[in-house]
Amino acid sequence: MIDNGEFPTASAEPEASSMIETFRAIGYSIETAIADIIDNSISAGANNIWIDYDWKGSNTILSILDDGYGMNNEQLVQAMRPGSRNPLEERSNNDLGRYGLGLKTASFSQSRKFTVFSKSKNYKPVFWSWDLDYVKQTHAWKLIGYIPNQEKWIQKIETLETGTCVVWWDLDRLTKDISEDNEEAKSKFLGVMDSVKSHLSMVFHRYMDDGLKIYLRDRKMKSWDPFMIGVDGLQTKPETRLEGGSIKIKGFVLPHRSKLSAEQYNYGKGPKDSWTAQQGFYVYRNRRLLVAGDWLGFFKREGHYDLCRIQIDLPNNLDNDWQIDIKKSIARPPSIYREQILALAKEVRNQAVEVYRHKGKVLKRKLAPDEYFPFWEERVRHGKRFYKINRKHPILNELLSKAGSLKTDIEKVIQFIEETIPVPLITLQESENEKPHGQPFEGVDHNSIKETMQMLFTRFISSGLTIEKAKARILNTEPFNFYPEYIDFVAE
Numbered sequence: 001m002i003d004n005g006e007f008p009t010a011s012a013e014p015e016a017s018s019m020i021e022t023f024r025a026i027g028y029s030i031e032t033a034i035a036d037i038i039d040n041s042i043s044a045g046a047n048n049i050w051i052d053y054d055w056k057g058s059n060t061i062l063s064i065l066d067d068g069y070g071m072n073n074e075q076l077v078q079a080m081r082p083g084s085r086n087p088l089e090e091r092s093n094n095d096l097g098r099y100g101l102g103l104k105t106a107s108f109s110q111s112r113k114f115t116v117f118s119k120s121k122n123y124k125p126v127f128w129s130w131d132l133d134y135v136k137q138t139h140a141w142k143l144i145g146y147i148p149n150q151e152k153w154i155q156k157i158e159t160l161e162t163g164t165c166v167v168w169w170d171l172d173r174l175t176k177d178i179s180e181d182n183e184e185a186k187s188k189f190l191g192v193m194d195s196v197k198s199h200l201s202m203v204f205h206r207y208m209d210d211g212l213k214i215y216l217r218d219r220k221m222k223s224w225d226p227f228m229i230g231v232d233g234l235q236t237k238p239e240t241r242l243e244g245g246s247i248k249i250k251g252f253v254l255p256h257r258s259k260l261s262a263e264q265y266n267y268g269k270g271p272k273d274s275w276t277a278q279q280g281f282y283v284y285r286n287r288r289l290l291v292a293g294d295w296l297g298f299f300k301r302e303g304h305y306d307l308c309r310i311q312i313d314l315p316n317n318l319d320n321d322w323q324i325d326i327k328k329s330i331a332r333p334p335s336i337y338r339e340q341i342l343a344l345a346k347e348v349r350n351q352a353v354e355v356y357r358h359k360g361k362v363l364k365r366k367l368a369p370d371e372y373f374p375f376w377e378e379r380v381r382h383g384k385r386f387y388k389i390n391r392k393h394p395i396l397n398e399l400l401s402k403a404g405s406l407k408t409d410i411e412k413v414i415q416f417i418e419e420t421i422p423v424p425l426i427t428l429q430e431s432e433n434e435k436p437h438g439q440p441f442e443g444v445d446h447n448s449i450k451e452t453m454q455m456l457f458t459r460f461i462s463s464g465l466t467i468e469k470a471k472a473r474i475l476n477t478e479p480f481n482f483y484p485e486y487i488d489f490v491a492e
Contacts, residue, residue, distance in 0.1 A: 015139065016135050016136075016138075016139060016140055016141045017132065017135050017136040017139065019082075020082075020108055020130075020132055020135060021132075023082070023104065023105045023108045023109075024105075024108045024109055026105050026109060027109075028105065028106055028109035028110070030110055030173075030174060030192060030195075030196060031195055031196050031199035031200070032106075032199075033106040033107070033109050033110050034051065034064060034106070034196055034200065035199065035200060035203050035204075036102040036103070036105075036106035037064045037102070037103065037106055037107070037166050038064065038066075038200065038204065038214070039102060039288065040068075040102060040103055040164075041064070041066035041068050041164070042068075042204075042207060042212065042288075043068075044066065044068030044069045044070070044164065045068045045069050046066035046067050046068035046163070046212070047067055047211070047212065047213065048066065048067045048212075048213045048214075048215070049064065049065070049066045049212070049213070049214045049215065050063075050064070050065040050066075050215045050218070051063070051064050051065075051196070051214070051215065051216045051217070052065070052216075052217055052218075053193065053217070055180070055186055055189065056180050057175060057178045057179045057180035057181075057182060057185070058175050058176055058177055058178050058179070059175075059180070060171055060174070060175045060189070061167060061168065061169045061171075062110075062111075062167075062168045062171060063153075063156075063165055063166065063167045063168070064165070064166045065156065065157075065160075065163060065164070065165040065166075066163050066164055066165075067160050067161075067162065067163045068162065068163055068164055069120060069121075069162055070118045070119045070120035070121070070123075070160075070162035070163050070164055071118040071120050071126070071164065072118075072120050072123045072126065073123075073126040075118075075120070076116060076118050076126055076127075076128055077128060077143065079103060079116070080103070080104070080116060080128050080130065080143055082104050082105075082141075103116070103166070104130070107130070107166065107168060108130070108132070109173070110168055110171055110173050110174065111168035111169065111170050111171050111172065111173070112131070112132040112133060112170040112172050113129060113130065113131045113132065113133070113168075113169050113170035114129065114130055114166065114167060114168045114169065114170075115127055115128070115129040115130075115147040115153070115166075115167045115169065116128060116129075116164065116165070116166050116167075117153050117154065117156075117157045117164065117165040117167070118157070118163070118164040118165070119157050119158070119160065119161075119162055119163055119164075120162055121161070121162050125154050125157045125158060127145065127147065127150075127153070127154070128143040128144070128145060129143060129144050129145070129146055129147050130143060130144075131144050131146070147167065147169065148169065153165060153167060174189065174192065175189065193216065195271075196216070197216050197221055198224070198270075198271035199271055200214060200221060201214075201221050201222060201223050201224045201271070202223075202224045202226065202270065202271050202289060202292060203288065203289045203292075204223070204288065204289070205223035205224055205225050205226075205289070206223075206284070206287040206288075206289075207287060207288070208221065208222075208223035209223050209225070224267075224270055224271065226270060226278060226282055226292065226293070226309055227252040227254070227282075227309055227311065228252075228254055228255075228264070228267070228268060231254075231255060231260070231264060232255065232259065233254075233255030233256070233259045233260075234252065234253070234254060234255060235252070235253040235351065235355065236250065236251070236252055236253075237250060237251035237252070237253075237344075237347070237348055237351075238250075240340075240344055242337055242340060243318070243337075246314075246315050246317075246318070247312070247313065247314060247315075247318070247337070248311075248312070248313040249310065249311070249312050249313075249341065249344055250310070250311045251308070251309075251310045251311075251344065251345075251347070251348030251351075252308075252309045252310070252311065252348075253307050253308060253348065253351050253352045253355050254268060254306075254307040254308075254309065254352075254355075255307070255355070256307070256355055256356065256485075257275075257485060258484065258485035270292075270293070271292075272293065275306040275307075276301055276302075276303055276306055276442075277293055277301070278292070278293040278306075278309070279293060279295075279301060279305050279306050279307075279308050279309060280293045280294045280295045280296070280299075280301070280308070280309065280310070281293075281294055281295065281296050281309075281310050281311075281312055281345075282309060282310065282311050282312065283296075283312045283314065283322075283331040284311065284312065284313050284314065285314045285315075285316055285319070285324065285331075286314075286315065286316050287313070290324065290330070290331050291330065291331050293309070295345075296331075296332065296333060296341075297332075298338075298341070298342055298345055299345070299349070303442060304352075304353050304356050305349050305352055305353065305356075306352075306356065307352040307355050307356055308348055308349050308351075308352035310344070310345060310348055312341075314331070321334045322334065372476045372477075372478075373390060373392065373393050373394060373473075373476060373477040373478060374390055374393075374478045375389060375390055375393055375478045375479070376388070376389060376390065377389075377390050386418070386419075387418065387421055387423070388418050389414055389417070389418060393477065393478075394456050394459075394460075394473070394477055395452060395456070395477075396414075398455075398456070398459060440478075440479035440482055441479060441482070441483075446483070446486070449479070449480065449483055449486060450486050450489065452480075453474055453480055453486055453487070453489075453490050454490050454491070456470075456473075456474055456477070457470050457471070457474060457490040457491075460473055460474075471487050471490070474487060474490070475487060
């Protein structure tokens with residue numbers, strides 16, 4: 001170790017205002033920022049957490065109150081200090097923190113001024129504020145003992161035996177220069193609060209299921225379980241353990257949507273309102289969700305894996321190995337485990353694909369085997385691959401049979417479509433684009449599918465096929481094989 005006494009030294013203390021502005025740029029959304037505050041509440045033993053806001057345009061105030069252990073003055077000052085704990089310090093098993101920055105960076109990310117009130121057992125309530133304008137003015141890392149309507153907040157914390165209340169009172173990232181009577185801005189703000197509610201119901205769902213109560217404006221939130229545990233038809237894989245048992249991985253294959261009620265199907269879409277967006281890994285640290293619906297670089301999202309969700313549970317002493325970030329929104333598997341995780345994921349994905357197709361397969365086996373009718377077929381011409389539309393496809397066959405004198409013109413149009421398929425562009429996009437490729441008719445109205453199913457069914461019956469044979473042929477026809485649940489609704 002260098003003997004500092006032998007060499008000259010110079011102070012390089014960071015400039016307060018510049019450093020805090022840097023903290024503001026870490027990249028929190030308001031959802032992840034509030035979740036970070038709630039982490040502190042849970043670590044402090046809270047059973048109830050109340051999120052509230054008072055819409056006043058640019059003067060809107062948002063607060064997060066908990067009934068945890070609370071802090072005395074000395075503890076609060078330390079908690080308000082950036083980097084209040086060494087990230088290398090060993091944490092208790094239930095601690096959701098790591099860097100000693102969460103309270104500050106989360107709050108700075110959303111507000112220029114925030115206050116923390118706290119009350120611990122046998123102590124009077126105390127409070128301190130960070131005011132970035134005051135810091136900029138004084139060029140000093142100084143808290144200030146001021147907040148508008150101070151007595152109101154003291155009375156609020158006094159209603160609890162112990163607890164802490166974080167108050168954001170200059171929400172410049174969300175409500176800057178907005179008038180209170182701006183209805184469009186208010187509607188947007190309320191929409192953001194709905195997103196906060198959805199995010200928290202997912203991130204803390206395991207805590208909520210174990211008794212933690214989180215309220216938004218005094219209305220208790222309901223948890224959202226990505227694995228839909230308890231729903232009929234759910235398939236679970238045996239739990240796998242790594243790192244001496246401290247890492248737990250469990251695969252879930254959700255029921256085919258034909259087995260779900262409309263309410264259950266919508267529930268399964270989750271906060272992202274999409275089954276495809278919710279597929280993948282769910283990484284938890286001490287039961288707190290870090291990453292939701294992400295393939296962690298192993299795979300791309302594809303519609304036929306919508307039923308596949310895999311839970312990974314981590315303890316809080318592997319943050320460095322898994323590269324957990326300050327916002328607790330990123331986790332990357334260490335290379336030593338990637339092959340094992342990949343193998344487990346492939347197994348669950350394969351089972352999910354089987355279930356995805358299961359309804360159609362069962363119906364086809366039950367009704368009768370039949371020829372499969374794809375819409376596109378691969379052909380070789382002069383030693384090169386080309387793609388042609390299948391002229392035997394029932395829809396095209398029906399169209400051409402009615403075309404009369406237009407049949408030749410339709411054939412020409414089809415040929416031009418076949419000859420101009422942008423295969424190189426599709427190949428490039430599939431290899432480089434992270435956005436998932438949608439399945440046929442995903443995200444659009446399905447009436448055309450149902451109507452065409454009905455038209456083909458009527459046509460098949462009139463041609464002499466039995467009801468069972470007609471249904472089987474439809475289920476063997478692309479793209480109806482993607483929607484076997486609609487076959488039960490066709491009628492003579």
